[in-house]
Amino acid sequence: MAHVMIIDDDQYVRSVVKQMLEAAGYVVTEASSGREGIEKHEENPADLIITDIIMPDEGGLETIMKLKRDYPKIKIIAISGGGRIVQVDFLDIAKNLGVVRTMQKPLERAELLEAVAEALALPE
Amino acid sequence: MADNTILKLLVVDDEDQARRQIRKYIELDFNAVEIVEAANGAEALESADRWRPNVIVSDINMPVMDGLELLRRVKKMIPKTQIIICTGREDHDAPIMALRAGASDYIMKPLNMEELSLAILRAKKQWETEDFLEKNAERLEKLVEKRTARLSTINKKLRAERAIKKELESQYRQSLKMQAIGVLAGGIAHDFNNILSAIIGYTDLTMDKLKEGSRERDNLGEVMKAGRRAKALVKQILTFSRQDDQEKKPVELYLIVKETLKLLRASVPSTIKMKEDIDPDSGSVLADATQMSQVVMNLCANAEFAMREKGGELIVSLREVEVDDELAKNNPSLADRKLIKFSVADKGCGIDSATMERIFDPFFTTKKAGDGTGLGLAAVHGIVTSHGGAITVKSKPGAGSTFDIYLPKADEPAVDEIKKIFQAYKGNERILFVDDERPLVRLGMEALGQFGYDVVGETSSVEALNRFRRAPEKFDLVITDQTMPNIAGDELAREMIKIRSDIPVILCTGFSKTITPEKAKDIGIRDFILKPVLANELAVTVRKTLDLSAEKER
DSSP states (O other), rough: OOOEEEEOOOOHHHHHHHHHHHHTTEEEEESSSSSHHHHHHHHOOOSEEESSOOOOOHHHHHHHHHHHHOTTOOOOEEESSSSSTTTTTTTHHHHHOSSEEEEEEOOOHHHHHHHHHHHHOOOO | OSSSSEEEEEEEOSSSHHHHHHHHHHHHHOOSSSEEEEEHHHHHHHHHHHOOOSEEEEESSSSOOHHHHHHHHHHOOOOOOOEEEOOOOTTTSSSHHHHHHHHHHEEEESSOHHHHHHHHHHHHHHHHHHHHHHHHHHHHHHHHHHHHHHHHHHHHHHHHHHHHHHHHHHHHHHHHHHHHHHHEEEEEEHHHHHHHHHHHHHHHHHHHTTTOOHHHHHHHHHHHHHHHHHHHHHHHHHHHHHHTTTOEEEEHHHHHHHHHHHHTTTTTTTEEEEEEEOOOTOOEEEEOOHHHHHHHHHHHHHHHHHHTTEEEEEEEEEEOOOOOOHHHOGGGGGTTTEEEEEEEEEOOOOOOHHHHHTTSSSOOOOTTTTTTSSHHHHHHHHHHTTTTEEEEEETEEEEEEEEEEEEBSSSOOOOOHHHHHHHOOOOEEEEEESSSSHHHHHHHHHHHHHHTTTEEEEOOHHHHHHHHHGGGGOOOOEEEESSSSSSOOOHHHHHHHHHHHTEEEEEEOOOOOSHHHHHHHHOOOOEEEEOOHHHHHHHHHHHHHHHHHHHOOO
């Protein structure tokens, strides 16, 4: 079964996403920061990475850039609950960085499962 | 407000490497940015004088002229320039000195680029506000001066000028208030959506484990509903902060008004009579169609609310108008323009003067908790002004209220999105629509009726099956809800397919585990629609299903 990693500094978001995906049969790894996500991906590469954008230390945009640089083929879904700053849509920026899809929080299960299945079905 | 202004950033540091690093990151982070570099304060001061940056990021320790001196001089020369000072961690006094001298922010070295980027954004925002303030003050002064000179002999007209000034000031106050709400909204939305992710997500996961129809599951269903309401609310609050990046296209307003009224009609009680006076030739406006629909929806919902107890008439009108003096006086930007006027009038309870004062304030509401959020009219006001329009209210307590919205007419003809959708998904097939909730049947019939379909509605699945059994060839498609008393949707589909194997059936369902896609496919159900069903989504699915089944026959 496909291996999905969820990177988010909010443990509840991580846990909910993990449970939803596991119930649908995916193998799920959690990471609480971009840095941890990249380390875990090095050890045990994921087929798909779902990452939050606004996180302390290393933000999601930076993480996406690094992942795309080191693993050009990696599929990433960027999720965000809206910016802390007005009039900047971070998800738009993420789109330009080459993620396969962006989603607004709060995520609903049907939406999430559909997005994950679609992303995994994309050609490499 | 002066938005989407380009960021003019002056980066001051004696180390090339540091300047380059900032330039590289900021160029990536901002869409519209010009960056000029300077190696010390003196060089920077000269650039600032010549080039007028809106934000300066400066190191503190530099040869020739240091960051603090630069800060003092720039603030004296161009006060609205925003300056961010970068200080070393060991230099404890520097931040205080910088802030005292008028810096808008300080950042500790080594620089965290994301933090710096956010600080620059904040500073740019601040610059825009100060710039707006400056320009508006000038504009106001000039306007009053000019008019006062011309009218000074006539006392009556002088009074009118005072009214303009007051109006402009209140408009300005309102715009500041909206902006503050926007900043606040952006800040809380992020955390709020995380919280909602947990509430909605855990509820959804737990509902799965409970028996359908059990009290526990129904209760969690209510939690889910509340969560979704909160989600919609956050979205609505966020429209404040997004008012500037909406996509505006020429749209024919009458189509949006008609479309929205059709949706509304299903929820308006029969004691309220809806009257329309809509001119289809009133022309188009440059607008965001979704937001316009929101305006119509909000105003009509308020009118309905005002008459809910006693009933009455709700009159909606749309036509082209010329600017009259009163309007032009209060809204100088509308002078000499052709306008489209959209009005919603009710015969409800009216608005008292205390409420009138605060009517467009965000979070101000006269409704009791649960009935309203206090965002409706504030959102309407925000949307209308961001479209360059104006809104006025006339009301007498006890006699009803009229909201008039004026929008500048667009020069280009409308690219008709609605017509395009209509053309692509219309049809004349016969559809049987089954749902045990009458309003939903009405809504489905209205929505599909608009696209030309011939729709028969049923609120009882038993009746629906009987009707189908009597004349199975009379229908080209069946749409059914899943959760219904007596015969559930999947069972109904199974029976109908037994009667006529080629009948396409679409199942409307909430997210449920009792009926999986595999199971539905086994029964012969062609497609799913997740509730709540949207009119356009319904039309698309119906057309797709009908086209596919026609292909199969061939």
